[in-house]
Amino acid sequence: MPGTSEERAQKYLGLGHSEAENHAKTQLELYEKRVQQTSSVTNVISEFFKTNLIGFAWHYLRSRFGARHPYRAYPRNDDTGIYPLQSSVAAREEISIALLSDWASDTAESDAVANLVARHVPDYTVHMGDIYFVGTPREVEENFTAPYASWYYGASGSLALSGNHEMYSNGNAFFRHLLPAMYAQVGEVRKTQQAGFFCLENDYWRVIGIDTGYTSVGRPFLEILSPPDCHLRKEQVAWLRDVAKLGDPRDTRGVVFLSHHPYMSAFREEYVKPGEQLQKLMGDAQRPVIWFWGHDHRLVAYRFDRNGKGPQAYGRCIGHGGASGGGEAAGCRRAV
Ligand SMILES: [Fe+2]
Structure with missing residues (x-):
């Protein structure tokens, strides 16, 4: 990749969240790569206009006005999206899961x-969303699927959630290129991830990845009247209710939610809608949950609390897994 690792990392510090800014950064990456192969000033200038400006405009407009990738839900091919947690080492009972969010930035x-x-050899790895800058096929390849990509695939499973950046490209590369590379191992059978949400479970715990990314990016003009709220689409709600049976009062297993977007935030926008939907599905019982999320680029532990009509949660924002500059949390409303 072009530039020194320090230069590349700088692009992620104070990273903007606007769609246009991220499209511009993707084109800048492409331009820098091409410029390395040119020698004359004329070439550099022509490459800039050819690759950078036109590419940016095309990229941006296509995603703003193009069709979003069709939503996917279970069951697909008899796959319910619920997989038993299994150790990848025969003699080991405990299960380890590595959670990374906002990781896919292809930096040092x-x-x-x-x-x-990789040094911890976790059974499962989960990418909790945001492939920089706009989740294009090339960005999926550089981070996950190329032979030199550094993503660690857990022996028992490797799964992905969508963030807002995947949806800046309408989710096309997320559904077409990333999910086919993701899987959960069920015994000797490798089940390819079919949708942007899933459940891993054993007799004690349920780890439920929920999709807040698909509804996190609005459409031009309409988003002014109706800002994106990361709500769970009706297909996902139906799956949580009818397949995962989240509201079953006899099921007392611990619940761990994973999402890209924050259930609560002391720093930026927080998204109460998914929490309200989940609490409604879980019924009236005040059942505490554990909830990990990303998006905020900070490592934050929140005190046991609820947001709006959502569940009582031990909330943790796990920071930015792909660049320095995270880990700042002190003296904030809910942060501890
Ligand atoms: Fe994000």
């Missing part, structure tokens, strides 16, 4: 974090 830092994950 993301490589270093992936190498740290």
Whole structure:
């Protein structure tokens, strides 16, 4: 990739969340790569206009006005999206799951974090969303699927949630390129991830990945009247109710939710709608949950609390897994 690792990492510090800004950064990456192969000033200038401006405009407009990838839900091919947690080491009972959010930035830092994950040999790895800058096929390849990509695939499973950045490209590469590379191992059978949400479970715990990314990016003009709220689509709600049976009062297993978007935030927008939908599905019982999320690029532990009409939760924002500059949390409303 172009530039020194320090230069590349700089692009992620103070990273903007606007769609246009991220499309511009994707085109800048492409431009820099091409410029490395040119020698004359004329070439550099022509490459800039050819690759950068036109590419940006095309990229941006196509995603703003193009069709979103059709939503996917279970069951697909008899796959319910519920998989038993299984150890990848026969003699080991405990299960380890590595959670990374906002990791896919193809930086020296993301490589270093992936190498740290590999040293722990977790059974499962989960990417909790945001492939930089706009989740294009090439960005999926560089981070996950190329032979030199550094993502660590857990022996028992490797799964992905969508963030807002995947949806800046309408989710096309997320559904077509990333999910086919993701899987859960069920015995000797490898089940390819079919939708943007899932459940891993055993007799004690349920780890439920929920999709807040698909509804996190609005359409031009309409988003002014109706800002995106990351709500769970009706297909996902039906799956949680009818397949995962989240409201079953006899099921007393611990619940761990994973999502890209924050259930609560002391720093930026927080998204109460998914929490309200989940609490409604879980019924009136005040059942505490554990909830991990990303998006905020900070490592934050929140005190046991609820947001709006959502569940009582031990909330944790797990920070930015692909660049330095996270880990700042002190003296905030809910942060501890
Ligand atoms: Fe995000």
